[in-house]
Amino acid sequence: NRERQKLIREQNILKQLFRILRVLKPRLEQERSSVNAANLAHARSDPHFHQYQTQTPSSNDSYPISQQQEADIRYSTVFYQIKSICRHCYRTLKHCQQEYRKNQETIAKEFSFMQSQIGYDILAEDTITALLHNNKKLLEKHITEKEIDTFVKLLREKRDCKFLEYLSDLCVSSNQAIARTQEMICKSVLEKNSDILIRTKLEVKGCVEDTILDDSTGPPIGFSNQNILREVILTWDGKSESIEFMAGVVRDQLAHLRREEFRNILEYYRYQLNLFSHMCFDRQYLAIDNLSLELSIELILTCTKSENLPADLRAGFCRLMIHMHVNRDPQEEVTRIKYARLWNQVKPAISLNEYDQTISGSLEPTEKNENRPKFEATMKFVEDYLKTVVEQPNSFADREQNKLTHEVVNLARRLIFFGFYNFEDLLKLTQTLLGILDTSKVLSSTDRLSNPEQVAAIVANAKSQKYDHVLPTTASFSVNDVVADQQSDVLDNLAYETKMNVIAILEFILDIRLDFRISRLISIFKKKYDRLEPSIHGIAADLQTTDIECIFDSNSVSITEPNLDLDDTKGKTFLKVLLNLIMHDYQPLVSRALSLLFRHFNQRKETLL
Known part of the structure; x- marks a missing residue:
């Protein structure tokens, strides 16, 4: 509601929200430090502390620990209340700036302060990302290496997919690439922090029954090309598994011990693919040259064609194919109509x-x-x-x-x-x-509705008020018209x-x-x-x-x-x-x-x- 957004700005409510956040910031930092110290002391008293310390935690391994930490934080009533107030403030700011340029300009004046509260789990980063979304001017002005490194650091600590999404949003604005931001993210993610990424490898295997033998009694000389098995392997935190196997476990094996871990890995990987697509967007060769060696056309096509993978993951691979391999040199758009000819x-x-x-x-x-x-x-x-x-x-x-x-x-x-x-x-x-x-073809399927109850149900579910002024009194109004309207509505x-x-x-x-x-x-x-x-x-x-x-x-x-x-x-x-x-x-x-x-x-x- 633009009128309410305008009223909030004119009544100085935006300024009051930032005053509340500034007043609570020292207390928030103090309570946060106390809780972190208490959690660390509790962890050191745990006999398994050294075991945790020597292992590299994966997103699944750290899940019970982070859950316990969250429960401990909720015990701290003061800290929880302060966080709730701050989250409500940032949520209000986020809604106030949505598609309203004047409020965006007002909130952008406090950009440095909001940046200082990234990582406190009070929705500061959500508000910043929403503010920068499709706002190229603010993106180029406020996003520096410091902000990129902060998001990457939070991604390393929490392994939360939303930080991959934030980095993706910083690469592109209004379908235009921000080359400077793309370069900073490439250097930070691909060079300095490549260990937080899931690695991808294509393994090619031949079926034993398709082995090609020569006339002699020697060993096989190769495999037939028709039944070569291509398997894509994901590697993370010292573990590796077939992407199709993990997708099958998540889809079909509800009682599998590693189902939750595989689900988290596939979700993380999907957001990672989206980040790669945005890093390569509009022919950013710093990213393309680094990533195309690992993510080849054959590998991407293998995953895109696989019906064992979920549709959104296949879509991510298809999008990556466009920005990494298709939309690059030497491809150029053809001249459609040539009016000048020799x-x-x-x-x-x-x-x-x-x-x-x-x-x-x-x-x-x-x-x-x-x-x-x-x-x-x-x-x-x-x-x-x-x-x-x-x-x-x-x-x-x-x-x-x-x-x-x-x-x-x-x-x-x-x-x-x-x-x-x-x-x-x-x-x-x-x-x-x-x-x-x-x-x-949708309408032709209704010809098979021989049950009168089915026809009555379709007519009853239609938006009758849409046709009140044009419905004929005769039987010329067909069920097909209703179905066509329903299909366009959904x-x-x-x-x-x-x-x-x-x-x-x-x-x-x-x-x-x-x-x-x-x-x-x-x-x-x-x-x-x-x-x-x-x-x-x-x-x-x-x-x-x-x-x-x-x-x-x-x-x-x-x-x-x-x-x-x-x-x-x-x-x-x-x-x-x-x-x-x-x-x-x-x-x-x-x-x-x-x-x-x-x-x-x-x-x-x-x-x-």
Whole structure:
């Protein structure tokens, strides 16, 4: 509520909150020191103290100790009350600054004081992170090596995932990389404190039954490539375990002795992957060069493809693939539409094959040959995964799976924009993308509802007030309409962002199709009129009546004129999907869908003008 946020500032409540925090700070430090001293004395009196001292505690080993310490702290009534007051103050500050620039500026004046209270477990670091979120100016001004080292120190002491999240937030602001902060975090985490990270290793094993034997009686000479086992091993605090095994224990074996430890390790590792992605964001080569040696394309793809891992962890690997291996040199975005062309480079005839060579980005031929094979397996995974999404009755029903779908679509977008797909493959991929957006498959599943009670339940759960002013009195209102409305209501923001990425890919494909049509027109013009000087009116008439229409004919059977239809249904599926998208309640998606709809009905105009 902006009015209440404004009132809190105008009534000087923000200043009063900081006065309370300043008054309580000495007492907080005193009580904290007393509690720490008492805990240390209690630990020294424990006969197992030396045993704890000689061992390197893992996050799981230290859990009972930290739990006991928390219980001891709660015994200290004064300390607990002081902490509660401070936490309420910081929680209020956090809410007051949310999406309100003036309050952010007021609170930022006390930034140094808040920094001095990091690590007291009174939500100071939460408030600072919320204040800096998407605020590039404050990030660049206030975040120094001291703050980075403080967060890393707290991460080492508590092994709490939230400090990994804080470091991630400091790397990127409003989808823009903060290069200076990225460099400081890289030096602090990767060079000085690399021991707090979970290490990753890919082990390749061959199946015994697939051993390749030569004709002699000698030992095996190798393994078949079809059944090579790739196993990713995580190492932490002197321990190591297969990531798939740990995920299986967490998912299926509730009584396993190490289930809680494995769950904590996988959660910590997921946040670590997110930190790595933000450290590499926008081609930060200090991080990319350090991390890409350990986290290879093969390792990341192995984990992304593994259905034994949870969807959010697979999404983290997919995101890392984008920022560490795909969005880096020598990849550059292709030029979508080339309006300026050299006459001597225009060919008299152009086919899909020849045109593909012109949209492969800015790479030299040698770089293309070396770079593309590295991502062939990744491209195959993207295509296969998107097809499985299309086959699902509702592509966005599973919110956890939506996280992975979002990252895979984002990966596909990057690969397409960098020219890894030729034009012919793009036309085939379009049908898959339209299938993801098509909700008619959801409606078709309602045709199987033969039970009247099921139909009644669906109608009862619908938001009837939304249709009060348009509901017909006849039976023409179908259950399908209700289900369609329900499906649009349950979509979360991530699903909308995924659809936005699909729309961006479709816009790119339309641009490439437009460029191909322009290239075809120019090649036809050169073939017919290169050495002739006909009248301008004759040229225009000939092009309009004989040559122009053929490049728009989706039913063309000519070998020289490829079918550029996006959906193999003369645009009906494309049109149906766009009409469905403009009925959503998400304004950016509606706007982009309308833009595509206008382009669909103005193909000739945008080509000729």
